[in-house]
Amino acid sequence: MPILEIIHYPNEILDTECGRVSSFDKDLHRLLDNMYETMIAEDGVGLAAPQVGILSQIAIVDIGEGEESELFELINPEIVEQRGNQIDIEGCLSFPGLYGKVPRAKVIKVKANDRYGNEYHLEAEGYLARAIQHEIDHLHGVLFTSKVVEYVHESELTDWSEEQLQR
Numbered sequence: 279m280p281i282l283e284i285i286h287y288p289n290e291i292l293d294t295e296c297g298r299v300s301s302f303d304k305d306l307h308r309l310l311d312n313m314y315e316t317m318i319a320e321d322g323v324g325l326a327a328p329q330v331g332i333l334s335q336i337a338i339v340d341i342g343e344g345e346e347s348e349l350f351e352l353i354n355p356e357i358v359e360q361r362g363n364q365i366d367i368e369g370c371l372s373f374p375g376l377y378g379k380v381p382r383a384k385v386i387k388v389k390a391n392d393r394y395g396n397e398y399h400l401e402a403e404g405y406l407a408r409a410i411q412h413e414i415d416h417l418h419g420v421l422f423t424s425k426v427v428e429y430v431h432e433s434e435l436t437d438w439s440e441e442q443l444q445r
């Protein structure tokens with residue numbers, strides 16, 4: 279499957295509100311599969327459709343590796359409930375080499391469609407909740423740099439490997 283080209287900042291596509299998905303067809307499935315291949319090739323833990331030039335509310339997240347791996351396909355996702363706070367370091371495939379501390383909700387409940395259009399609900403916390411919030415922001419043209427409270431130099435990334443931070 280083809281690897282898609284990642285759009286880097288600055289690009290107005292990254293600042294644009296994405297439209298809701300209404301066709302859960304083969305084209306969507308192909309895009310999701312290609313986004314997955316791209317995310318893996320780029321060592322990312324998440325990828326949103328606008329990052330590959332598609333202005334639709336589609337994102338994928340997989341924070342695990344090997345047996346821990348679990349892929350979430352989020353189409354038209356909405357955060358319906360959130361609580362608590364956490365601050366941790368994030369990066370973004372659209373901002374190579376840039377890292378910063380971002381405050382996020384600790385626990386979120388999300389409503390989304392799967393690739394067949396079925397609605398499902400997901401509760402996530404901690405790092406998974408952070409990754410999902412980062413991707414949902416992308417679908418509304420919101421970039422992590424607008425939420426960074428402190429930038430972190432690459433050499434200070436001790437607890438996290440670079441690969442774990444790419445979204």
Ligand SMILES: [Zn+2]
Nearest residue numbers: 370371372445
């Ligand atoms: Zn990102």
